[in-house]
Amino acid sequence: MTFNSSNLPEHIAIIMDGNGRWAQKRHMPRTVGHAKGAAGVRSLVEFCAKQGIPYLTLFAFSTENWKRPEDEVSTLMGLFVQYLEKEMESLAAAGVRLKVIGDISAFPAELQARIQSTEEATAHNHAITLTVAANYGGQWDIVQAVKNWQQANPSLHVSQLSQDALAQHLSTEGMPDVDLLIRTGGEQRISNFLLWQSAYAELYFSDALWPEFDEAEISKALHWYKTRERRFGKVSH
Secondary structure, eight states, X not given: OOOOSTTOOSEEEEEOOOHXXXXXXXXXXXXXXXXXXXXXHHHHHHHHHHHTOOEEEEEEEEGGGGGSOHHHHHHHHHHHHHHHHHTHHHHHHTTEEEEEESOGGGSOHHHHHXXXXXXXXXXXXXXXXXXXXXXXXXXXXXXXXXXXXXXXXXXXXXXXXXXXXXXXXXXXXXXXXXSEEEEOTTOOOOTTSSTTTTTTOEEEEOOSOGGGOOHHHHHHHHHHHXXXXXXXXXXXX
């Protein structure tokens, strides 16, 4: 399915929820659900690129996910490496640019190196920017932005900090704010994801578990988005 380019979101952000529950419903380990969920990312990215949506951000691993069982965290790390190894070559050939946001200093050195090399290898691609939020939290992002602004402007007092200036130091600097924020898995909260960037986002909650969230499901979200009247605080005409 191809959508008319009018009134499509410029930036879609997705909280990929429900991998573990998908596996448990099938009497399989939660880790199997994460693998199944990761396998569907490629087709989703390609679908968004085909529609002409320039930015897609996926919440892969939050700062709170470290509290999960050790084997599940290890699996998530392994899937990230595997994704960079196997998927990015074909995605890069399709014009996908990869950007990773979050505190990656907590990751194994091998993963940090792969992230850096993949970002560099895809830096000049323009079909779509795929941003993966890993060890990311929206509150962390805002605090880091304030610290980075202060470091860049040591002679200025924090009272001189403006919204526009702070936005330039967020991890998503240079990207448009989120137009459509999707959460799968039936939960209706944004879980500390892109808090600043989603200030005026349309929020779409899907009951589909992430491994079930295919082209038909995201098409439903896009149809719903096209019905929304985005006023940004203004009155309706």
